[in-house]
Amino acid sequence: MLARDRTALARLMTLVENRAPELPAIMSRVYGxxxxxxxxxxxxxxxxxxxxxxxxxxxxxxxxxxxVGIVAVDPSSPxxxxxxxxDRIRMQGHFLxxxxxxxxxxxxxxxxxxARATRDMIRLxxxxxxxxxxxxxxxxxxxxxxxxxxxxxxxxxxVPEAGDAVQVMxxxxxxxxDVFVVNKADREGAERxxxxxxxxLHLRPAAPWSIPVVLTQAATGAGTEAVRDAIEAHRAFLxxxxxxxxxxxxxxxxxxxDVLDEELRRRxxxxxxxxxxxxxxxxxxxxxxxxxxxxxxxxxxxxxxxTLERLIRRRER
Amino acid sequence: MLARDRTALARLMTLVENRAPELPAIMSRVYGxxxxxxxxxxxxxxxxxxxxxxxxxxxxxxxxxxxVGIVAVDPSSPxxxxxxxxDRIRMQGHFLxxxxxxxxxxxxxxxxxxARATRDMIRLxxxxxxxxxxxxxxxxxxxxxxxxxxxxxxxxxxVPEAGDAVQVMxxxxxxxxDVFVVNKADREGAERxxxxxxxxLHLRPAAPWSIPVVLTQAATGAGTEAVRDAIEAHRAFLxxxxxxxxxxxxxxxxxxxDVLDEELRRRxxxxxxxxxxxxxxxxxxxxxxxxxxxxxxxxxxxxxxxTLERLIRRRER
Numbered sequence: 232m233l234a235r236d237r238t239a240l241a242r243l244m245t246l247v248e249n250r251a252p253e254l255p256a257i258m259s260r261v262y263g264x265x266x267x268x269x270x271x272x273x274x275x276x277x278x279x280x281x282x283x284x285x286x287x288x289x290x291x292x293x294x295x296x297x298x299v300g301i302v303a304v305d306p307s308s309p310x311x312x313x314x315x316x317x318d319r320i321r322m323q324g325h326f327l328x329x330x331x332x333x334x335x336x337x338x339x340x341x342x343x344x345x346a347r348a349t350r351d352m353i354r355l356x357x358x359x360x361x362x363x364x365x366x367x368x369x370x371x372x373x374x375x376x377x378x379x380x381x382x383x384x385x386x387x388x389x390v391p392e393a394g395d396a397v398q399v400m401x402x403x404x405x406x407x408x409d410v411f412v413v414n415k416a417d418r419e420g421a422e423r424x425x426x427x428x429x430x431x432l433h434l435r436p437a438a439p440w441s442i443p444v445v446l447t448q449a450a451t452g453a454g455t456e457a458v459r460d461a462i463e464a465h466r467a468f469l470x471x472x473x474x475x476x477x478x479x480x481x482x483x484x485x486x487x488x489d490v491l492d493e494e495l496r497r498r499x500x501x502x503x504x505x506x507x508x509x510x511x512x513x514x515x516x517x518x519x520x521x522x523x524x525x526x527x528x529x530x531x532x533x534x535x536x537x538t539l540e541r542l543i544r545r546r547e548r
Numbered sequence: 549m550l551a552r553d554r555t556a557l558a559r560l561m562t563l564v565e566n567r568a569p570e571l572p573a574i575m576s577r578v579y580g581x582x583x584x585x586x587x588x589x590x591x592x593x594x595x596x597x598x599x600x601x602x603x604x605x606x607x608x609x610x611x612x613x614x615x616v617g618i619v620a621v622d623p624s625s626p627x628x629x630x631x632x633x634x635d636r637i638r639m640q641g642h643f644l645x646x647x648x649x650x651x652x653x654x655x656x657x658x659x660x661x662x663a664r665a666t667r668d669m670i671r672l673x674x675x676x677x678x679x680x681x682x683x684x685x686x687x688x689x690x691x692x693x694x695x696x697x698x699x700x701x702x703x704x705x706x707v708p709e710a711g712d713a714v715q716v717m718x719x720x721x722x723x724x725x726d727v728f729v730v731n732k733a734d735r736e737g738a739e740r741x742x743x744x745x746x747x748x749l750h751l752r753p754a755a756p757w758s759i760p761v762v763l764t765q766a767a768t769g770a771g772t773e774a775v776r777d778a779i780e781a782h783r784a785f786l787x788x789x790x791x792x793x794x795x796x797x798x799x800x801x802x803x804x805x806d807v808l809d810e811e812l813r814r815r816x817x818x819x820x821x822x823x824x825x826x827x828x829x830x831x832x833x834x835x836x837x838x839x840x841x842x843x844x845x846x847x848x849x850x851x852x853x854x855t856l857e858r859l860i861r862r863r864e865r
Binding site for chain 1 (some may be wrong): 801
């Protein structure tokens with residue numbers, strides 16, 4: 232993969248998607264090659280034109296000879312109203328471009344699995360050598376917000392009929408947006424929405440980065456250069472910002488917690504499966520039968536260091 | 549709360565929503581009083597009329613003098629197109645009925661926090677003494693599927709224009725449905741959708757429970773008695789089914805794993821925060837600075853039992 236073999240990259244991504252047990256070992260080898268790619272998140276309600284905008288941005292980035300990775304995150308709800316993003320982008324002709332790598336991700340795993348898989352895919356693309364990673368989500372629910380926290384620059388794409396600024400705040404989008412895009416700007420209400428957003432942004436406490444609100448018609452390409460320029464401006468801002476180092480440190484610490492947590496959960500699952508050998512069988516049977524509740528059992532295990540240690544000891548596969 | 553004090557119940561639910569550290573201790577005391585309530589999940593795409601149907605079902609259950617708890621789960625996306633379910637139900641007059649307890653839940657916490665909070669809320673309502681818990685979700689994404697796995701009987705509510713049977717399969721709804729409801733049955737295509745679903749169900753391997761497909765107009769109440777009857781039939785089926793005990797045992801074991809995992813994560817967070825005292829500071833600093841990657845650091849901590857033990861030891865608050 233480090234020799235830019237696309238097939239190897241695709242295989243590693245499948246391991247990531249399946250949360251394979253060898254991931255920590257693989258990712259620790261990849262990690263040293265990362266940190267160069269700028270990660271652009273694209274989110275917003277279904278039907279806002281996110282994938283069309285992502286397609287236009289890809290065209291601009293390719294015109295500047297940037298290598299681009301695209302991760303289309305779909306939390307598996309075909310009722311959410313959007314096309315499957317990856318599919319749409321494929322249709323635009325970038326699929327055959329060797330400077331573009333596209334991957335869809337729709338893991339059903341719970342417990343933050345989708346955000347973790349996205350993070351690892353970003354790392355793989357970064358190590359592979361792409362200059363920009365575009366991460367798109369279908370909607371704006373809890374999972375999608377988690378995913379957007381992985382991006383350096385977050386675009387929130389809205390359309391005039393999506394609602395008003397109050398809904399933007401309720402969705403938690405104000406907290407994560409670095410650039411607002413009002414797409415389908417030929418429709419009625421586009422300028423009203425833009426001025427509402429600008430007013431809302433003026434109500435915030437003063438911040439070093441001033442969030443722009445860009446009008447676009449992604450379908451024709453109008454305004455999309457301005458979006459590209461806003462992304463570049465934000466990238467330059469981040470590079471010069473003293474805050475960035477602090478945020479990166481916090482992000483790395485959070486990642487350690489996440490990796491520890493995921494690996495502990497995996498070992499617990501294995502350990503509970505292999506309980507018979509290590510004296511936990513009576514407690515587990517009591518939990519299964521309902522005579523001991525899971526909360527008491529968990530506290531009992533956690534207070535008993537040797538039992539816990541046996542439970543999370545690495546096992547041969 | 550066990551003396552049926554609604555204020556006490558509401559306070560405990562706030563602790564659940566905030567994932568308070570005292571939860572395992574509280575829930576272990578509550579657990580022995582649970583196991584009586586029948587949990588009905590209501591899911592489906594936005595705009596399918598789930599909350600109107602839930603309202604009608606509540607009326608039917610109240611007419612039979614059942615006590616009802618309602619948990620309206622909203623993963624915080626105001627763009628999902630639905631009304632806030634709890635609010636709508638409140639408007640229907642059940643809010644003043646002392647036999648109905650309504651709670652909305654829209655935690656932003658990640659890592660399965662919403663499903664865990666829902667499970668604990670179900671347990672609290674069960675211990676409080678309700679006969680039925682209705683759990684509703686706004687949409688049908690990953691989080692919502694996790695939530696539905698907590699229900700004894702899952703209603704999947706669709707409308708004629710929601711799409712076709714293929715979308716139902718893609719959304720993973722076939723795997724979780726115990727009863728299909730085609731709502732807004734006065735609209736064009738309702739009977740076509742019903743027959744598509746019936747055909748799709750016939751293609752499945754033979755199963756002891758035959759999933760009914762009920763046509764309703766929740767707004768007028770038409771067909772909602774048939775939904776109630778289907779729920780009761782499924783409840784009777786579960787009570788007689790030999791599989792149920794096996795599924796309950798597996799569910800309890802899964803819950804033990806979940807509680808262990810959540811408590812371990814909480815302790816890890818605390819432990820990493822209090823690292824300075826226990827010799828982990830150099831490794832943590834290296835992770836923050838980016839000189840040691842989080843994956844290697846995690847593996848190093850996991851292989852060193854004393855360090856791990858110090859990290860997850862219970863701390864005074």
